[in-house]
Amino acid sequence: MEISPAHELMARALDYRALRQDLISANIANVDTPYYRSRDISFEESLAEERARIDGRESKRLKLAVTDRDHFDAPAAGRGDRAEIFFRDGHMARNDGNTVDLDVETTEMAKNMTMYNALVAAMKKQGSIFRSVIDASAKV
Structure with missing residues (x-):
């Protein structure tokens, strides 16, 4: 059950934050490993695309011109x-x-x-708001 469009976006952001935490932990664990290169994750663009999809806005990606109807569709340029x-x-x-x-x-x-904890707090707050609305409507 989706509470709101923002809930879906926050859940996706939590997934990315958890993955980033795992990557940073792996970097720290390999601090003494020869030739280990530190890794990170870039997810801001993915979240922006997800937000545009949820809001029903069109993507800011440049569309390819179609010169012949028999051409194949362009592959998805994004991730x-x-x-x-x-x-x-x-x-x-x-x-x-x-x-x-x-x-x-x-x-x-x-x-x-810090960002992960802020997202969790926001999701808890949103859930408590919806619970209070449901509880208040049940009393009527």
């Missing part, structure tokens, strides 16, 4: 409902080729956990 995992290569590699910076990882983990 769809998938976020992109990438290597975070902005940091200097150590002598062993490892790019994990413990300060960066712990900072990113704290920021991600």
